[in-house]
Amino acid sequence: xxxxxxxxxxxxxxxxxxxxxxxxxxxxxxxxxxxxxxxxxxxxxxxxxxxxxxxxxxxxxxxxxxxxxxxxxxxxxxxxxxxxxxxxxxxxxxxxxxxxxxxxxxxxxxxxxxxxxxxxxxxxxxxxxxxxxxxxxxxxxxxxxxxxxxxxxxxxxxxxxxxxxxxxxxxxxxxxxxxxxxxxxxxxxxxxxxxxxxxxxxxxxxxxxxxxxxxxxxxxxxxxxxxxxxxxxxxxxxxxxxxxxxxxxxxxxxxxxxxxxxxxxxxxxxxxxxxxxxxxxxxxxxxxxxxxxxxxxxxxxxxxxxxxxxxxxxxxxxxxxxxxxxxxxxxxxxxxxxxxxxxxxxxxxxxxxxxxxxxxxxxxxxxxxxxxxxxxxxxxxxxxxxxxxxxxxxxxxxxxxxxxxxxxxxxxxxxxxxxxxxxxxxxxxxxxxxxxxxx
Amino acid sequence: xxxxxxxxxxxxxxxxxxxxxxxxxxxxxxxxxxxxxxxxxxxxxxxxxxxxxxxxxxxxxxxxxxxxxxxxxxxxxxxxxxxxxxxxxxxxxxxxxxxxxxxxxxxxxxxxxxxxxxxxxxxxxxxxxxxxxxxxxxxxxxxxxxxxxxxxxxxxxxxxxxxxxxxxxxxxxxxxxxxxxxxxxxxxxxxxxxxxxxxxxxxxxxxxxxxxxxxxxxxxxxxxxxxxxxxxxxxxxxxxxxxxxxxxxxxxxxxxxxxxxxxxxxxxxxxxxxxxxxxxxxxxxxxxxxxxxxxxxxxxxxxxxxxxxxxxxxxxxxxxxxxxxxxxxxxxxxxxxxxxxxxxxxxxxxxxxxxxxxxxxxxxxxxxxxxxxxxxxxxxxxxxxxxxxxxxxxxxxxxxxxxxxxxxxxxxxxxxxxxxxxxxxxxxxxxxxxxxxxxxxxxxxxxx
Numbered sequence: 094x095x096x097x098x099x100x101x102x103x104x105x106x107x108x109x110x111x112x113x114x115x116x117x118x119x120x121x122x123x124x125x126x127x128x129x130x131x132x133x134x135x136x137x138x139x140x141x142x143x144x145x146x147x148x149x150x151x152x153x154x155x156x157x158x159x160x161x162x163x164x165x166x167x168x169x170x171x172x173x174x175x176x177x178x179x180x181x182x183x184x185x186x187x188x189x190x191x192x193x194x195x196x197x198x199x200x201x202x203x204x205x206x207x208x209x210x211x212x213x214x215x216x217x218x219x220x221x222x223x224x225x226x227x228x229x230x231x232x233x234x235x236x237x238x239x240x241x242x243x244x245x246x247x248x249x250x251x252x253x254x255x256x257x258x259x260x261x262x263x264x265x266x267x268x269x270x271x272x273x274x275x276x277x278x279x280x281x282x283x284x285x286x287x288x289x290x291x292x293x294x295x296x297x298x299x300x301x302x303x304x305x306x307x308x309x310x311x312x313x314x315x316x317x318x319x320x321x322x323x324x325x326x327x328x329x330x331x332x333x334x335x336x337x338x339x340x341x342x343x344x345x346x347x348x349x350x351x352x353x354x355x356x357x358x359x360x361x362x363x364x365x366x367x368x369x370x371x372x373x374x375x376x377x378x379x380x381x382x383x384x385x386x387x388x389x390x391x392x393x394x395x396x397x398x399x400x401x402x403x404x405x406x407x408x409x410x411x412x413x414x415x416x417x418x419x420x421x422x423x424x425x426x427x428x429x430x431x432x433x434x435x436x437x438x439x440x441x442x443x444x445x446x447x448x449x450x451x452x453x454x455x456x457x458x459x460x461x462x463x464x465x466x467x468x469x470x471x472x473x474x475x476x477x478x479x480x481x482x483x484x485x486x487x488x489x490x491x492x493x494x495x496x497x498x499x500x501x502x503x504x505x506x507x508x509x510x511x512x513x514x515x516x517x518x519x520x521x522x523x524x525x526x527x528x529x530x531x532x
Numbered sequence: 533x534x535x536x537x538x539x540x541x542x543x544x545x546x547x548x549x550x551x552x553x554x555x556x557x558x559x560x561x562x563x564x565x566x567x568x569x570x571x572x573x574x575x576x577x578x579x580x581x582x583x584x585x586x587x588x589x590x591x592x593x594x595x596x597x598x599x600x601x602x603x604x605x606x607x608x609x610x611x612x613x614x615x616x617x618x619x620x621x622x623x624x625x626x627x628x629x630x631x632x633x634x635x636x637x638x639x640x641x642x643x644x645x646x647x648x649x650x651x652x653x654x655x656x657x658x659x660x661x662x663x664x665x666x667x668x669x670x671x672x673x674x675x676x677x678x679x680x681x682x683x684x685x686x687x688x689x690x691x692x693x694x695x696x697x698x699x700x701x702x703x704x705x706x707x708x709x710x711x712x713x714x715x716x717x718x719x720x721x722x723x724x725x726x727x728x729x730x731x732x733x734x735x736x737x738x739x740x741x742x743x744x745x746x747x748x749x750x751x752x753x754x755x756x757x758x759x760x761x762x763x764x765x766x767x768x769x770x771x772x773x774x775x776x777x778x779x780x781x782x783x784x785x786x787x788x789x790x791x792x793x794x795x796x797x798x799x800x801x802x803x804x805x806x807x808x809x810x811x812x813x814x815x816x817x818x819x820x821x822x823x824x825x826x827x828x829x830x831x832x833x834x835x836x837x838x839x840x841x842x843x844x845x846x847x848x849x850x851x852x853x854x855x856x857x858x859x860x861x862x863x864x865x866x867x868x869x870x871x872x873x874x875x876x877x878x879x880x881x882x883x884x885x886x887x888x889x890x891x892x893x894x895x896x897x898x899x900x901x902x903x904x905x906x907x908x909x910x911x912x913x914x915x916x917x918x919x920x921x922x923x924x925x926x927x928x929x930x931x932x933x934x935x936x937x938x939x940x941x942x943x944x945x946x947x948x949x950x951x952x953x954x955x956x957x958x959x960x961x962x963x964x965x966x967x968x969x970x971x972x973x974x975x976x977x978x979x980x
Contacts, residue, residue, distance in 0.1 A: 155561065155562055158559075158562065159562065280552060282551070282552075283551075283552060287552075295552075299549075302545065306538050306541060306542060309534060309538055310534075310535055310538045310570070312534070318839040318840075319573070319577075319839075321839070321840060322569060322573050322839060322840045322843055323570065323573060325569060325840055326566050326567075326568075326569030326570035326573060327566070327570065328566070329562055329565050329566030329569060330542065330546075330562075330563060330565075330566025330567055330569075330570065331566070332562055332566070333559050333560070333561070333562030333563030333564070333565065333566050334545075334546070334549045334559075334563055335559075336559035336562060336563075337549055337550070337559030337560055337562075337563050338549060338552055338559070339559075373790070
């Protein structure tokens, strides 16, 4: 059977599963779809049934790589600065601190485990550990969108979670990009091989210059077909440039998306055009990600278990610490970090990006850890999110007025409202647009 | 102009990237692919300002940045992107099938058959005659005996008569044209496509029995009959499945449209049936059997996904053009192109008179039949495999003829549609209906 037909059948089956999972399960059991694609990919991949051969999977690699650039652009589209600056700094401090705690805790524990298990130097273990840290930092927004839609109102904790999710994405993407620059193979075809800093500058330049040029290229275009063609060309070109230079396409994609959403007057049309193929690309990434999974020949169980456990602890504990340091604990509650446990396509994208690197250390362990984490957390992420949101003592209606839940004693109000009331409208619009695109 | 300046900057940036990276991996193909999309889009928009079809711009961009000119897109990348072309062909065929209406087929089927049959016969004879007249100048006929000359001229002519459903559909989608001329042209092009596959198979069988080749043999008659006949039930099954989906599910039409074309493409390959005909029948059955307006909704979803696919398809077609060979062979190519055009002009006039097609329609019908593309390239590849000794030269001349016709044909067809008043002022951009579906906003030409 040919590879294309297999892919079609796979996507068709997964699509049917997603229909059930996304609509029925989501409505009744608060399960966010995603894991079923991965499982399907694993079952049909060379490791289990072998229906999808390794050769066929290699043919789909460019599409998976393209989905990385696209995913980066989607994350960048959430960074609409005029709306972000209206939120108070404490939201960002909390989000940033919890991201860093997760990154450092998982990286540190991974260094220790890899050193102990494989008897390698700490310098050798640092690169894969940092990638594991980046994978761990990422959290999924799907569950949050489901909860917000279900509750029909935005609470302060939801607002904090929104900031935390994109901050996690930002930290994860930047970390991976820097790691790939640090561990970049020498370029013998050049007179002098660029340093890690220079590779980082090149990576940023691809995104910034690309974003600026494509901003001019797109102009005031509002027609969806034309916008889609231009955007597709821009993202394919930018992804190709980064991949060709063995850099992560996620960071240039993120910068491209950020520049476009902040400089274009037609940003809602751009977001709509981008989100129209987000799902097909996400399907391909999850399916093929599951199929290309290879259990490491090394002992992978211990690092993966440590990763999952440490990530859980770091997310919950880190979020609690970050809230306490910034005086937000009474508002967010002790367990708001549980809502960040869910992992989605970004974790896989980071792991896949590292897997395609020729000089990667322990790539299969990292990929296995990402898959295990996605499978485990996807089933419970919406429930955890729901529990965290429901448990938060403060709620803020969509109109912006702060209300305390029945039976709860309102904690001391901050010096001024944490969020200026009309502030969040623009990002919410984008989020809604993004969500509508998915639906 | 702004876009062209940016394109030049991107081209420069791409050269910098290519210097700094390793010459391996798939990054280069992605890079070239992205650039090709942007280049084709920009040149296409430029052409629109000159009232030329955008697809001419896509072809031009492909040719300019392709391996035979600036080589921004290397030959390997073009080869890597061939699945995109296959997808485009499948999508075009499904869309073309969905455009056909059962009532119209019943009403005008016989007339279309008459026009198609006469047009193809006359064009075949004219090209055949022209080749015999120019035999001393045509490389693959030089110094051959009479039997070989007649055989190769017949084989060449059987390929040269084919039209291009791709260009026809792309133009109809781009301009949003609806009307008698659009429907007749599409009908003739699609019918001719089926007939030509049969004619070519017969011509190749006859040729191989008259002039043994030493190359690959043509399939048996049974295989040829299956290739055509088998496509109908398989396409009908696929179309039925699509209609069922539209009845019971309906969601995610954009994604579903892409899946259907992928699926049809693979099914036809596996079953060894004609891809175009399979998807054509599937599109026709799906549109006819789908409940209410859901068939139209699927068609619009497909038109939506077709826009970027057309850009890539024609840009890749342009990138495959051998400009140097075209320039070298122009003394042979131009007379063949003119002879073919004359044959089409004469054939459609006679055919239209026999079939009772109104004069106003038949006067411009020939302009829609000039274009050639994918099917002809496929047939010439088979001929090359059958006759390796002369097939290369035949292929080069035919590809040059196709290159000219592909470009000129699109311009002619657009002009014909404009003259017939069938071009929708809004083009394919469409507008929102109360149901929220994209409506092509067709403007019917006054009945002639």
